[in-house]
Amino acid sequence: MKLTDEEQALRAGEFGRAAQWAIEHQIKVGRYLGARDFVAVSQAHVMADTESLGLAGIEWLERVARLPAHERRVRIPTITDPRGTDFAAAHRLKQQPWMVDLERRAIAALEALGVLMTNTCINYQTIMPPVLGEHVAYGDTGVVIYCNSVCGARSNFEGGPSALAAALTARTPRYGYHLAERRQATLVVNVGFTPRELNEWGALGGIVGRLAGDYWQVPALVGIERVPTSDEMKHFGAALASYGSVALFHMAGITPEARRLDEVLAPGRSVRSHDVGEADIRAFQESYAAAIESVDVVVFSAPQLSLVEMAQAADMLAGRRAKIPVLVVTSPQVKGDADRMGLTARIEEAGGTVLAGMCFYQSYAREMAEANGWRRLATNSAKLVNILGGYGYRPALMSMPACIDTACNGGRIVP
Amino acid sequence: MSGEIFFAAAGMGPKARGQALVAKDGFSARYDLDRVRGVFSRSDHKLAGESYVGRVLVLDAAKGGVATAWMLHEMTARGIVPAALVLNAVNPIMVQGAALADFCMISGFDFDITQAIPNGALVEVDPTGEQPFIRVTRSSA
Numbered sequence: 001m002k003l004t005d006e007e008q009a010l011r012a013g014e015f016g017r018a019a020q021w022a023i024e025h026q027i028k029v030g031r032y033l034g035a036r037d038f039v040a041v042s043q044a045h046v047m048a049d050t051e052s053l054g055l056a057g058i059e060w061l062e063r064v065a066r067l068p069a070h071e072r073r074v075r076i077p078t079i080t081d082p083r084g085t086d087f088a089a090a091h092r093l094k095q096q097p098w099m100v101d102l103e104r105r106a107i108a109a110l111e112a113l114g115v116l117m118t119n120t121c122i123n124y125q126t127i128m129p130p131v132l133g134e135h136v137a138y139g140d141t142g143v144v145i146y147c148n149s150v151c152g153a154r155s156n157f158e159g160g161p162s163a164l165a166a167a168l169t170a171r172t173p174r175y176g177y178h179l180a181e182r183r184q185a186t187l188v189v190n191v192g193f194t195p196r197e198l199n200e201w202g203a204l205g206g207i208v209g210r211l212a213g214d215y216w217q218v219p220a221l222v223g224i225e226r227v228p229t230s231d232e233m234k235h236f237g238a239a240l241a242s243y244g245s246v247a248l249f250h251m252a253g254i255t256p257e258a259r260r261l262d263e264v265l266a267p268g269r270s271v272r273s274h275d276v277g278e279a280d281i282r283a284f285q286e287s288y289a290a291a292i293e294s295v296d297v298v299v300f301s302a303p304q305l306s307l308v309e310m311a312q313a314a315d316m317l318a319g320r321r322a323k324i325p326v327l328v329v330t331s332p333q334v335k336g337d338a339d340r341m342g343l344t345a346r347i348e349e350a351g352g353t354v355l356a357g358m359c360f361y362q363s364y365a366r367e368m369a370e371a372n373g374w375r376r377l378a379t380n381s382a383k384l385v386n387i388l389g390g391y392g393y394r395p396a397l398m399s400m401p402a403c404i405d406t407a408c409n410g411g412r413i414v415p
Numbered sequence: 416m417s418g419e420i421f422f423a424a425a426g427m428g429p430k431a432r433g434q435a436l437v438a439k440d441g442f443s444a445r446y447d448l449d450r451v452r453g454v455f456s457r458s459d460h461k462l463a464g465e466s467y468v469g470r471v472l473v474l475d476a477a478k479g480g481v482a483t484a485w486m487l488h489e490m491t492a493r494g495i496v497p498a499a500l501v502l503n504a505v506n507p508i509m510v511q512g513a514a515l516a517d518f519c520m521i522s523g524f525d526f527d528i529t530q531a532i533p534n535g536a537l538v539e540v541d542p543t544g545e546q547p548f549i550r551v552t553r554s555s556a
Contacts, residue, residue, distance in 0.1 A: 057488055389458060
């Protein structure tokens, strides 16, 4: 890779040992993926939940945190993805003391680096959304795909180590979605049904993700009949990224780089096309819910809920009583507003539990299942459904109203 | 078949050898694995129930989210880890994870590598040279 004078100084250790490790890591990654040089980034978003870090990752972070202050500090605004617990609710989730202890250690290490502990995967709804053309280094696939596609920002999937490296060097290898030519559509999906509920948007994302197949595919959707809301884009993108490992999509006439379809089609290049209709979305959902008559727990998470979703959950629970656990997971930023506006109290008066700063699947989901006897789960998140199969759950994908009806019905799913 | 060699577009980490575990399916540490027991745990994965410990995984494409970037490092530290990953297509997360963990990985073939390597074959993987490769040293263990 071509290195500037500053990058050579970083490599020589002139900016400290943390930045020296970071640029070496980035060069390894950049060489593998064909980057010719680096691009400056303005923000980083670090995924570092302790289930992923493990003890080895936490000890690695602590070694960096023990460096002198001038050697370990991040150089650009750096925020965090959800953590593995909500300390206020860990006992109710039956999380073990060792999990909470690991969380405290990870937080202390990240704070020592100057990282802002936002603990959110909806920073584009709550912190500082990137703007069109802004190069960033974001972790969490849902964050990346939303910011690339809806905001027009430029990021690859940056896992925790690489997002942290970008934070320490203020740059990232220029490959993938930092390059204009990589942002052209590679497949067109003709959509014959515009979803209504969030779970339907997630199902559409899951279907398109399976069609796309891998990280380097960029689907362009045609036929969406109205401008989706931010929450709808959030669920669609999160599922698309989860099922397909996809980092960028376009919606013709809607997303900023595809005011017209031909703006994202390279001249003279033919791309494959697919049709998706209402029957496909129904079949996708039924493939999960089939043969599940009842569930043990309802979870709204992945992504964290916006304030609007919190209000919807509170309204749907009004005057009712959940007879099985209902976990409603949001960001610390939204939680403050939800508390102030009485939404948290209304959800919890109906038997729900509001959790902040965590995400269900990043919080030792397997151990929580065993400790709480949770085996079957209902959610309106297609992303969560996709992930939890590997953790031993049998998940059902349903709308938020249907999930709440199920919770108030003692877990029995009403056909 | 023994001795046949297949070149990849890119490689990282040290040399590795072991018994190949092959499937036309994806790979994600969070989505697909029980990392405590060292087995594929996603019920609809083609390797469901199989131990991956010490095996050279020959799979189609990297899938899922960003967690693998940390998890490969964590798995390596505990020794409950594959010997190497050989993939038709990577995503950046796999590359970042292999870089942190100093893990053997090669990817990018002009053909479907999952069709070229017999399941159960003994193989060696060398990502260190100009042309990273996987070589079949014995067709079945």
